[in-house]
Amino acid sequence: MLIDWRDLPPLSALRAFDATARHGGFASAARSLNVTHAAIAQQVRGLEAHLGVSLAVRQGRKVVLTQAGKQLAHALGDGFDTISSGIARLKEAHANRALRVTTTPFLTERVIMPKLSEFWVAHPGAEISMSPTREYVDVVGEGFDLAVRALLPGQTVGLPGSGLNCETVKETTLIGITSPKLLADYGPEPANLPWLWHDVMDVKLEMMRRFGLPIEQLKRVPIGSANLLLEAVRQGLGVTIFNEAIARDEIEAGGIVEMPLPQIVKVGYHALTPKGPEHPLVRPFVAWVRTLL
Structure with missing residues (x-):
């Protein structure tokens, strides 16, 4: 069933009446919603005017619901409880999901x-x-x-x-890396060294251009997957450009060495x-x- 929101009373008035029904009076309802006693009373009276029916009457210091008020309180109680439970389940599911x-x-x-x-x-x-x-x-x-x-x-x-x-997340420097033996055999000139070529060269080629490397003149060694880069470097198969921070442990362990490049190029992880x-x-x-x- 579609809801005609234009025909419904203001939510603030419904909330004030629900609190009055739950707590048995304007004063307790006001404390639960952190508003004044007068504000609750005004909202309830406004709701009565909107509906054209008496919902609550004073009996001494108490507020007693009329028959119509009891009907509305029951409906609002079910409705607000359903909303509250649904929101709690949604928040729990969101917080606990992977x-x-x-x-x-x-x-x-x-x-x-x-x-x-x-x-x-x-x-x-x-x-x-x-x-x-x-x-x-x-x-x-x-x-x-x-x-x-x-x-x-x-x-x-x-x-x-x-x-x-x-x-x-982090900005880091790109460096050239190779094996100690390969660098000793071929020297530091990039054009003289074999370069590792893999399946995702679009980004790597842009990195190489930033260094001013003569891409068309470089010797290429195909290795298939980019995931094999570090192992291929360790085995002395060729040279590649790499994240300095990630390669630092390998360099300090002595398995690979940094190769001099003509410029400093940064990369940002986002x-x-x-x-x-x-x-x-x-x-x-x-x-x-x-x-x-």
């Missing part, structure tokens, strides 16, 4: 998943649903709570439209979230990811 995150396969598999247990220590029982994809997805349309993406300065691909907020109320885990998860990058 945080849905989309980011690149590399960030998912090599950065986030290996240390996810650390997040769970700080947030026991938190459910995280990771959806790795190389493509920029419709965050709002596909029901994601958070997307984490890397963008170069001035790059607009994947930046939020009207339905997304954008927050810089958190994209739908506008409006956030999943309660968005803030702590973004703060934790910031420590990994």
